[in-house]
Amino acid sequence: MLTIFFMLALIAMVSTKLWLATRQIRYVTFHRNAVPVQFASTISLAAHQRAADYTVARTHLANAETVTGAIVLFALTLLGGLQALSTAVSGWFGHGYAGQIALVASVLVLLSLIDLPFDYIRHFSIEQRFGFNRMTKTLFIVDLLKGLALSAVFGLPLLFIVLWLMAQAGRFWWLWAWAVWATFSLLALVIYPTLIAPLFNKFEPLRDETMRSRIEALLKRCGFAARGLFVMDGSRRSAHGNAYFTGFGRAKRIVFFDTLLARLSENEVEAVLAHELGHFKRRHVTQRLAITFAISFGLMALFGWLVQHDWFYSSLGVTPPALTTGNPHGLALILFSLIMPVFLFFLGPLNSLLSRRHEFEADAFAAKQTDAHELVSALVKLYEDNASTLTPDPIYSTFYYSHPPAAQRIEQLLAAA
Secondary structure (H helix, E strand, O other): OHHHHHHHHHHHHHHHHHHHHHHHHHHHHHOOOOOOHHHOOOOOHHHHHHHHHHHHHHHHHHHHHHHHHHHHHHHHOOOOHHHHHHHHHHHHHOOOHHHHHHHHHHHHHHHHHHHHHHHHHHHHHHHHHOOOEOOOHHHHHHHHHHHHHHHHHHHHHHHHHHHHHHHHOOOOHHHHHHHHHHHHHHHHHHHHHHHHHHHOOOEEEOOOHHHHHHHHHHHHHHOOOOOOEEEEOHHHOEOOOOEEEEOOHHHOEEEEEHHHHHHOOHHHHHHHHHHHHHHHHOOHHHHHHHHHHHHHHHHHHHHHHHOOOHHHHHOOOOOOHHHOOOOOHHHHHHHHHHHHHHHHHHHHHHHHHHHHHHHHHHHHHHHHHOOHHHHHHHHHHHHHHOOOOOOOOHHHHHHHOOOOOHHHHHHHHHHHO
């Protein structure tokens, strides 16, 4: 039964992704030769067409990733690829913790290698063609190696703890495993700004005293405390601009891309920062963390129930534990991790809906703290600089977009002003 359910869900997911992508390509292409009326005085036709072509190129690449991912998933599960890999790895490393960790790691490395060509094309073909990529091939490789090293340093100990709990913690091992994962996630939020992010980018204190004074006044006005204002060398890798908060609790930092500061005026930077502050003042970060932990709790409980049943394995191309001589915990963990995104995909619109609502609320907060017209001006520049399409397909954007479409967002801000 699970085999049929999984196949139907996989087909439905792939079909939906390709259908939405087709709608997006057609809609963006159809509106390519006319700038929307509300942007006619601020966005040139050439910039609008560039954004349309950029969107279409990225969507075509996403389609190729979707089809490739579905084929790989089908091969690993129902065609027996995961079982064959498990047999081979256990022959080399045995059935103990070393063998289980090696199996999980080998699957993750395999999936990373399959994704690698798409990442390369994204950076050195699409981003390069549209003038965004500033990353060298050497830096691309260095980033890849750093990512693998960090995954090993943090991921392998966490994986060992989870496998040990599965073997030793009894019936409610999944509850302890969830607690460990949640603790690790919070710890990662705390250490990321000072230990992990500097491995990839250079962060310097904001040196513009006028800008610093304005931002500090805004922070004081909003009752917000941060551990510093920093400028990140985003231009080292990309021409895209952004600003964000990082960290958790007292470890929060405010980070500006150098590309953002080079493009926006002081008033516009202040408005963008006020928007980001709105997420914290409206407790969006806390809400999203709570939702993430609640969903992960439910998934761990489901996983704890599924691993007790032989049909979970046999329905997905894996030999049930009753017919094996080794410990199946690593195999069960990676199997569950492979199939769950197929089912969770259909919850995506709910996540997008919540995120867009939060963006509207943050915009409304910014409009009260700063001049809404300055935020509108900043957003228009960012849409143009980042080649964000102004005419996304309505259904596609409803399903995927974490931010409201440009026209809706600016309309709300102007109404607030």
